[in-house]
Amino acid sequence: MTGVRAPTIRKALLTGIGVLVAFFFMAPYIQMLITALSPADELVSVPANYLPSRFEFSNFITVWEEAPLWGYLRSSLIISILATLLVLVVSLPAAYYTARYRYRGRLLFLLLVLITQMFAPTALVIGIYREFVAIGSVFPAAGVNTYFSLIIVNAAFNLAFSTWIMVAYFSTIPVELEEAASIDGASRLGVLRRVTLPLALPGIITAVIFTFIAAWNEFVIALTLAQSADIHPLTVGVTTFIGQYRVEWQYLFTSSLIAIVPVVILFIIIEKWLVGGLTAGSIK
């Protein structure tokens, strides 16, 4: 009888399909690694080889000399870290207040934030560019081609996710808990610091990591506003490996992997909290 063994066969079948699915999604990144480890002359063979004759691990070292990778990395870090801090400073109080009080215009504020999330910067890139050209003609330090412009655009468009997910977290913390602490003599800030914030920590961490990754991966605004190479972040910097006559694919993909691996790990950490924030309160 198959009655006993059917679940085992089913599980084996599902695992088999799972392996194929995992391979499908990983395949481009495996190819990225193979290319990154290939000697340059082996990348120009017709037809292509599945694997190079030897792995050139030194590509991961020479790339730092061949390209201004430090500069790209530094720009990516400056933009992502400062945009994340700005988002945190701005959205934390807004989310806390919105979760705790029913003020006039509360729904309007939530609606405005939600709409911001829907309008990706791509849709507004022409307006954003013209705005920063205009600002730059008065205050050059805040116009196009400055870290400032990149930081505040990234912050503004990631504010929404952060605010929504933190409103959701703060709402789950019972008011009584804060009141109890305040009766015990804690000041308002003390209550926030010792009771509310620690309980909301998973939400705050999710918001921080998500904002960091979104700013790290942002492309169209950086392509438009960062005109000089010394403020190019990684996303724009790696495309400069695509020259007019030849492409240094091995360096392009060593740089890409350096950009991708850390954020994949960060993403896996926050995986289980993500969907709720991205779908803005629509799925429990």
Next chain:
Amino acid sequence: MSQARVAPVDKPPAAAPPRRRRLPDLGPLPWIGPALLLIFAVVLWPTFEMARTSVLEISRSGLAKGFIGFENFERLLADPGFMGILTRTLAWVVIVVSVTILVSLALASLLNAAFPGRRLVRWALIVPWAASVVMTATIWRWMLDGFYGIINRILLDLGLLSGPINDWLGNPSSAFIWLMFVAIFVSLPFTTYVLLAGLQSIPKDIYEAGEVDGATGWHSYVSLTLPLLRPALLVAAIINMINVFNSFPIIWAMTRGGPGSLTDTTTTYMYKLAFQLLDVGQSAAMAVVNFGVILLFVLLYLRFVDWRRA
């Protein structure tokens, strides 16, 4: 205290314990003011600037030369390639979103079942979601290279190609199919996760009750799962429509909308108009049209989703 607290239990203000206050009550402004300021400065101002630019005559160097009404829009409509771009954009959104939803339904069911190694499959699915889209698109461009690409090698070994050289991205039709493929590839993880969350919120006993009524397997999927998944499906579909419509890096990294404008969508064409063809006025007109389309999607979303619950 002028504002009533949000649940759990609303007490009448008089019953609230007296509170020592160090700061005067300015209402919500100190709390939400900075967020509003950021939204006004970086979202609302550019929206206004974009709309204003669309009715101005703008020189090639970017200077405004005065109001010209709807002339930018008329020039956009008269653009010989425009109808093709419009049709392609429609195909792009409809095909990418529907295929993504169908495949995600299958993937979500797979990940909702228990089997050894499921966690690793979930992690593999995260990679294209976390990785920079422009970098993902660039590796596909390399794999699709007409001379040195691995895809040609694989298809050659499978006997599906007659020769080793095949310029997938140089030919507009095959290029557009591959662009859609990559757009689906990067859209699948998020969609699958949303649908998986939907599946996990369906109580198991519903299926037991269904079995009593004779609903099993495929029948139970169609009559029970899909209707219960409706909210998640709607959310996934609308968010996808917005993302796919806005998608810029895939096309930019793989074909730049070329050859010519033959793989452009309205989003990449808007960019090209402003920053390659230096026609900012017409680009702003295109941007206003795009903005209208997204606004429509947003209204659909607000209509279907209970966002007020937060």
